[in-house]
Amino acid sequence: MLLGGGYVILPILQNELVEKKNWLSDSELHEFYALGQSVPGIIAANVSVFTGYKLLGLSGAFAAIAGITMPAFLAIIVIARLVGEVSYLKFIQSIFWGVGVGVLMLIIMAVRELWARSVVDRFSYVIFFLSFVLSACFQAPPTVVIILAIFIGIWIQYQKRLENRE
Secondary structure, X not given: OOOOHHHHHHHHHHHHHHHHOOOOOHHHHHHHHHHHHHOOOOHHHHHHHHHHHHHHHXXXXXXXXXXXXXXXXXXXXHHHHHHHHHOOOHHHHHHHHXXXXXXXXXXXXXXXXXXXXXXXXXXXXXXXXXXXXXXXOXXXXXXXXXXXXXXXXXXXHHHHHHHHHO
16 A cells, blocks of 8 residues: 655645644755755654754764654554554555555645745656656656766756857
8 A cells, every 4th residue: 555655745744744844945955955855864864863963973873763763663663563454444444545545745845845845847847757757757767867867967067168168
């Protein structure tokens, strides 16, 4: 059962880290989120490591990773035992359906937020369209799409620097 993955966490991180605690700016959160998607692991854990490191250095990074993974680890152990016992009940299946709808809304909010900050000019529209076509039509692995986008970005920046020198 998939309940949304890393996209669900962005609105929650925005609320907690930027609006409530003022630990990060909007741009820092989006940079950390993009980096968190680019490295292996859980996006929320990756963002927490970056945030902890920004606030308290290496000890902050270790505290952040422990703080975000331990409660989930313990909860999964307990919940896995319980769900196995009651997953056949219609009431429990209805709860998961409702959670799925909530997760869908969180994903829509995250996509809207990322779109507004990421797809801002002709170049970013081209990268988006190319990435979408490669992923949706050709089932290109996300790693290939990300690496290709990185190289295109580097090439475009190199071309801009060459033009500025002339």
